[in-house]
Amino acid sequence: MKHTITHNIVRSSTFKESLVIIYPFKATITKLSRQQNQFTLNCSHGNMTKTCPKDHTTTFDQDLEYSSEASGCPEHFKWIHEDLKPWKSTGITREMLESGKSISQLRIVIIQGKAYLEVYGPSFQTRDVFTIWGILQLLRLYPGKVPDLELLFETGDVPVVLKERFQGPNAMPLPPIFHYCGRKDTFDIVFPDWSFWGWAELAIRPWEAEMQSIEEGNKKVEWKDRAPYAFWKGNKRVSLKRYALTKCNASTQHDSYAHIYSLHWDKEVAQGFQNTKLADQCTHRYKIYVEGVSWSVSEKYILACDSMTLFIDPMHYDFFTRSLVPWQHYWPIRSTNQSMCSDIKYAVDWGNANPDKAEQIGKAGTRFIYENLKMNFVYDYMLHVLTEYAKLLRFKPTIPAGAVEVCSENVACPMYGIWRQYLVDSMVKSPSATPPCTMSSPYDEEEAEE
Structure with missing residues (x-):
């Protein structure tokens, strides 16, 4: 994303110089x-x-x-x-x-x-x-x-x-x-x-404020009333996994089991991030976590949504996710092109046939976040x-x-x-x-x- 700001640090071409403050105060x-x-x-x-x-x-x-x-x-x-x-x-x-x-x-x-x-x-x-x-x-x-x-x-x-x-x-x-x-x-x-203190370039507030907003967003739609599909929104251009995920998008062939939305951050910046507010994205029973270049900051926001999180076989971990337990805090999804869409469809079908159990997994993942990531x-x-x-x-x-x-x-x-x-x-x-x-x-x- 091309979004330039004037940093409070200036570096030389060899990046060996120390911080230089450029505004008076x-x-x-x-x-x-x-x-x-x-x-x-x-x-x-x-x-x-x-x-x-x-x-x-x-x-x-x-x-x-x-x-x-x-x-x-x-x-x-x-x-x-x-x-x-x-x-x-x-x-x-x-x-x-x-x-x-x-x-x-x-x-x-x-x-x-x-x-x-x-x-x-x-x-x-x-x-x-x-x-x-x-x-x-x-x-x-x-x-x-x-x-x-x-x-x-x-x-x-x-x-x-x-x-x-x-x-x-x-x-x-x-x-x-x-x-x-x-x-x-x-x-x-x-x-x-860094995002625990805010990701200003994407208008994602510090974690405490964002977590509180997501918690309020969870209350807007009861789990049983949420769209019975899997949801993901993000930049597909940063990884092959994300690109493959877009092939699982809603269609007649796939019976609309997944709603996948690809973002172009330049457009979102120009529109004032109206389509990317995290608290407005807790409307589906299932949410998908998929890595970008490596691990993704989106992980904690997705898990906080009460939805059953579908984890697409992550290779990377951050400081808290190694203690998440599959089928207790999330539902694992294989990452191969041949398996990804069928695994997501199976998880959605299973969850809709067993809504109480799916809701339990979703809320357990959210409880892990709210209790352990204060x-x-x-x-x-x-x-x-x-x-x-x-x-x-x-x-x-x-x-x-x-x-x-x-x-x-x-x-x-x-x-x-x-x-x-x-x-x-x-x-x-x-x-x-x-x-x-x-x-x-x-x-x-x-x-x-x-």
Whole structure:
């Protein structure tokens, strides 16, 4: 999709230069206390500055008591142990980290509660901005709890740490790369994607607001009154699976078991996204999830719709989907051209013949999302994976010469329009009143293989 915005970061042709803020602003932060613990973001265009306010908060009164005991983390947190297992025996050396620079876009450093960023390559749209924003909000939510660390982040679609390159006698040093998704043949460390704080280019709001809208949308049409067909809407041009899915579209031959709509995002942008509001897409008994270039952000929105989700044989996983159970949270569909349409038709026919059971599967998938993907659990996952990762570092994190400090002010204040609005809407206003959830023990070998 061709949709350009003026980023708040400017990169050189070699993409080696650090962040450069291009809009003037003045930001201040309210000092925190027990009586007044609200973070603020005050952007004023009176002065030109590229730095963070000297008094911006990175620590908090550590004696402040939580209002409740820690709860147990959701099941999918166990996968943190699996993602970090390749470095369990060796630890992570400086050599390992540096070997991943060529396949990363960002280096993120956290030292004493402050974040620093070095940019190595371009990111699609504003994925980098919203990813960094999420980490900055984590530092606000749990001030003083994120350990010192250095990490590399890949912001593209496809996992990059292929196992075949890093195993065997001639293996290269294994780089720890954080990424939005993983695959069975990769070592990428899975991390929540940028859209939890908003996808401004597609007018998808921060997750909490979008989830609430979808929940309201679910109430508009009772499950038994929904269209008894499978539904999918998206860009078919990004994968062969999606293109094959369009062959299953409603027709006399297929008895209208699937309603497939291909989007052209340029047109949707021009029309103000009137046809892509997620809360308006919970009108069918069945919804289809199919990967794009790799995993798709659409996954959580589809599962949140109460409809029985038909998963077309995904190759990739994000940080929570490995704990979804087939026929309990979703219905699996084979991805071959010969099987896809017949599998979808079978699932629709079965569901319409067994509506109570189909509704139960749909609502179980939605319940998984609403119970396990609350923003506090998203932040807790981030905290735990970063904490466990930092334990593996065999070197002292340092600030690279080419890095700059980043904070909520010099990320959000230079933005404008819905980009700024989404950042502000998803901003953490105060430290958490409850402690992070308690991590459970790792999977045993058999559980991890299932």
